[in-house]
Amino acid sequence: MDTRDAHLKIRERKPLIHHMTNVVVTNLTANLTLAIGALPVMAYDKEEVEEIVDRADVLLLNIGTITREQLDSMLLAAKRARADGKKIILDPVGCGASALRKEAADRIMAVGTDVVKGNFAEICTLVGKSAEMKGVESEEGKTEVAIEAAETLSKRSSCTIAVTGREDVVSNGVGTSRVVGGSEMLKHITGSGCMATTAIACFLAVEEPFYAAMHGLELMKRCSEDLTYDGPASFQQAFLDRVFSFPDTRARA
Amino acid sequence: MDTRDAHLKIRERKPLIHHMTNVVVTNLTANLTLAIGALPVMAYDKEEVEEIVDRADVLLLNIGTITREQLDSMLLAAKRARADGKKIILDPVGCGASALRKEAADRIMAVGTDVVKGNFAEICTLVGKSAEMKGVESEEGKTEVAIEAAETLSKRSSCTIAVTGREDVVSNGVGTSRVVGGSEMLKHITGSGCMATTAIACFLAVEEPFYAAMHGLELMKRCSEDLTYDGPASFQQAFLDRVFSFPDTRARA
Amino acid sequence: MDTRDAHLKIRERKPLIHHMTNVVVTNLTANLTLAIGALPVMAYDKEEVEEIVDRADVLLLNIGTITREQLDSMLLAAKRARADGKKIILDPVGCGASALRKEAADRIMAVGTDVVKGNFAEICTLVGKSAEMKGVESEEGKTEVAIEAAETLSKRSSCTIAVTGREDVVSNGVGTSRVVGGSEMLKHITGSGCMATTAIACFLAVEEPFYAAMHGLELMKRCSEDLTYDGPASFQQAFLDRVFSFPDTRARA
Numbered sequence: 001m002d003t004r005d006a007h008l009k010i011r012e013r014k015p016l017i018h019h020m021t022n023v024v025v026t027n028l029t030a031n032l033t034l035a036i037g038a039l040p041v042m043a044y045d046k047e048e049v050e051e052i053v054d055r056a057d058v059l060l061l062n063i064g065t066i067t068r069e070q071l072d073s074m075l076l077a078a079k080r081a082r083a084d085g086k087k088i089i090l091d092p093v094g095c096g097a098s099a100l101r102k103e104a105a106d107r108i109m110a111v112g113t114d115v116v117k118g119n120f121a122e123i124c125t126l127v128g129k130s131a132e133m134k135g136v137e138s139e140e141g142k143t144e145v146a147i148e149a150a151e152t153l154s155k156r157s158s159c160t161i162a163v164t165g166r167e168d169v170v171s172n173g174v175g176t177s178r179v180v181g182g183s184e185m186l187k188h189i190t191g192s193g194c195m196a197t198t199a200i201a202c203f204l205a206v207e208e209p210f211y212a213a214m215h216g217l218e219l220m221k222r223c224s225e226d227l228t229y230d231g232p233a234s235f236q237q238a239f240l241d242r243v244f245s246f247p248d249t250r251a252r253a
Numbered sequence: 254m255d256t257r258d259a260h261l262k263i264r265e266r267k268p269l270i271h272h273m274t275n276v277v278v279t280n281l282t283a284n285l286t287l288a289i290g291a292l293p294v295m296a297y298d299k300e301e302v303e304e305i306v307d308r309a310d311v312l313l314l315n316i317g318t319i320t321r322e323q324l325d326s327m328l329l330a331a332k333r334a335r336a337d338g339k340k341i342i343l344d345p346v347g348c349g350a351s352a353l354r355k356e357a358a359d360r361i362m363a364v365g366t367d368v369v370k371g372n373f374a375e376i377c378t379l380v381g382k383s384a385e386m387k388g389v390e391s392e393e394g395k396t397e398v399a400i401e402a403a404e405t406l407s408k409r410s411s412c413t414i415a416v417t418g419r420e421d422v423v424s425n426g427v428g429t430s431r432v433v434g435g436s437e438m439l440k441h442i443t444g445s446g447c448m449a450t451t452a453i454a455c456f457l458a459v460e461e462p463f464y465a466a467m468h469g470l471e472l473m474k475r476c477s478e479d480l481t482y483d484g485p486a487s488f489q490q491a492f493l494d495r496v497f498s499f500p501d502t503r504a505r506a
Numbered sequence: 507m508d509t510r511d512a513h514l515k516i517r518e519r520k521p522l523i524h525h526m527t528n529v530v531v532t533n534l535t536a537n538l539t540l541a542i543g544a545l546p547v548m549a550y551d552k553e554e555v556e557e558i559v560d561r562a563d564v565l566l567l568n569i570g571t572i573t574r575e576q577l578d579s580m581l582l583a584a585k586r587a588r589a590d591g592k593k594i595i596l597d598p599v600g601c602g603a604s605a606l607r608k609e610a611a612d613r614i615m616a617v618g619t620d621v622v623k624g625n626f627a628e629i630c631t632l633v634g635k636s637a638e639m640k641g642v643e644s645e646e647g648k649t650e651v652a653i654e655a656a657e658t659l660s661k662r663s664s665c666t667i668a669v670t671g672r673e674d675v676v677s678n679g680v681g682t683s684r685v686v687g688g689s690e691m692l693k694h695i696t697g698s699g700c701m702a703t704t705a706i707a708c709f710l711a712v713e714e715p716f717y718a719a720m721h722g723l724e725l726m727k728r729c730s731e732d733l734t735y736d737g738p739a740s741f742q743q744a745f746l747d748r749v750f751s752f753p754d755t756r757a758r759a
Contacts, residue, residue: 024532027281031443042276047353048352051351094547190540230751231749232540233541239486241485244484244486280531284742287738294600297571304603494737498737
């Protein structure tokens with residue numbers, strides 16, 4: 001199944017993606033989910049997350065503005081998703097920036113994840129390598145180190161690891177691939193990494209983790225290229241519009 | 254008073270709309286409130302919501318990403334609004350998706366609401382009918398069932414019920430009307446239902462609930478038609494721009 | 507150092523701006539930070555804010571949708587920033603609207619701030635003058651009163667005070683200046699005041715508070731002028747695009 005076929009399958013099935021994500025990107029990732037052809041639901045309270053997981057197809061956990069209370073909810077949701085056989089994707093945003101975030105990423109991975117998608121510094125932190133870090137938006141991975149880190153972490157955690165950067169890297173511990181291209185403008189809008197996680201989550205509803213990661217990242221790269229814009233805000237708008245009409249056979253409702 | 258006259262009255266009075274809403278649509282509904290000509294204020298903490306209600310003209314409660322703590326705050330705010338004679342509108346987002354959301358909708362309605370605005374599945378849930386549900390964004394009401402549900406719930410709760418769908422339905426238990434038209438693109442952006450609630454809330458500041466619901470929904474439909482766009486993101490922008498210049502007599506400041 | 511030189515220094519240093527801000531403007535102010543050339547990080551939990559402050563260059567506190575819990579976190583963060591010698595900017599959004607917000611502003615100022623940026627009503631509230639208030643978005647300062655209030659509050663609190671309005675006023679208790687111009691459309695989008703605070707925060711990383719306030723407000727005014735738009739949503743987009751390419755010598759990455 002190539003990116004296009006997988007994408008058409010998303011549009012046909014309209015999977016429900018349960019996001020527990022950060023307050024910076026909530027609206028943006030909900031709109032990206034819709035543009036891809038899936039359905040978003042955001043739910044956080046510990047009283048309801050298990051019920052929402054039961055209805056959802058995929059659980060996305062993003063620790064970008066996590067609180068202790070939300071971590072407790074995320075762990076409940078993750079355990080339920082595991083018990084239900086639902087796929088889980090983790091975005092360990094800024095996990096090198098605080099003990100709380102590192103604990104969150106480690107404990108969620110201990111429950112079990114299907115894909116972990118991070119930038120260079122985040123994946124290095126999870127592997128235990130020190131990486132120069134300055135904020136959440138500033139990373140550019142060096143591909144060789146990213147490949148080594150992805151393979152190491154993939155084998156250790158038995159899940160697919162995706163590392164975004166100038167070249168994206170995906171490894172499931174057996175095979176490793178790269179996704180190249182994409183617009184430099186993605187780094188000038190907040191949440192482009194979080195959007196990649198959402199894109200992968202949508203594909204996780206219709207295919208295996210390694211391919212979902214490849215296709216989600218491929219979607220981000222392709223839809224960011226050759227756009228017309230005057231700056232980051234019009235770039236973001238053009239990007240979302242492009243996703244909506246991608247692949248070109250989308251039947252408009 | 255037709256939509257245009259009511260709208261001009263909003264622009265003249267600039268009512269303050271206290272939103273307690275979900276994290277997906279906070280920015281969007283604040284901007285819609287301004288585009289209509291009213292003023293938004295968002296406030297959540299139980300220590301301050303009663304003071305904010307005192308200053309506001311209308312209280313909008315949207316349970317889209319509710320937490321137990323926010324429910325407690327919403328109930329305090331609703332009781333204060335009742336005591337003050339301020340109008341209340343409830344959007345029971347996803348009330349069929351969890352026990353917490355159903356409890357939230359029921360308890361808020363028990364305090365008393367002037368308008369409840371939901372999609373087909375949400376209103377069916379409140380009436381006690383089962384409705385096929387898949388996520389929060391996926392519903393399309395069937396008009397006949399929507400009318401029956403709206404009339405039943407309206408009589409039972411003594412408030413105006415608005416059901417959004419291909420045709421919107423509004424009932425106050427005595428009369429029932431439909432609002433037709435509007436763009437199919439509204440379903441491709443997150444928060445279009447939440448925006449309808451905000452639109453109704455603005456009209457609630459200047460007229461009775463049944464007419465406020467009709468005019469708010471009319472505004473959504475009319476301003477979504479005949480726009481120029483390339484996809485959902487540029488559609489949303491064009492929609493907000495249109496609202497700002499609607500009705501056409503708006504005096505730009 | 508003029509606005510342009512200070513701006514180029516931001517682009518060169520890429521300072522990290524720790525935002526603890528309201529849920530209405532989180533995405534918008536993160537994107538503004540990036541457009542200016544700095545890096546945003548949002549973090550709220552009391553367990554992690556001190557670590558994030560340690561990594562950041564400037565701490566921005568905005569009480570727009572504050573909760574008691576977030577106030578506790580903000581106070582921890584502010585104390586750490588003081589101890590670290592990091593600059594702090596406060597936006598006392600709606601501090602006249604509730605006792606909680608007034609308490610928040612007072613307690614944060616008691617820890618110590620480098621800049622307090624508010625609208626006319628907010629600064630009047632902090633000075634102890636009564637000001638006619640209707641919501642958070644509705645204020646227009648009267649310049650003479652704003653100057654008096656800014657000077658009084660600046661001397662009392664030993665920090666720079668910036669008052670936004672038709673004419674912006676900045677005082678450090680010794681000197682007072684005005685920033686004029688700017689588009690009337692800024693008042694038709696939510697968060698334009700919060701964006702001014704973010705702009706000042708970015709300049710605070712490279713220069714003294716009085717100049718940072720002047721240059722941040724100057725950036726807001728200049729980038730809002732002579733834009734092409736059809737309404738508030740396209741205005742906001744054009745504004746962010748303009749900031750990204752301002753000053754004109756920006757080397758695109």
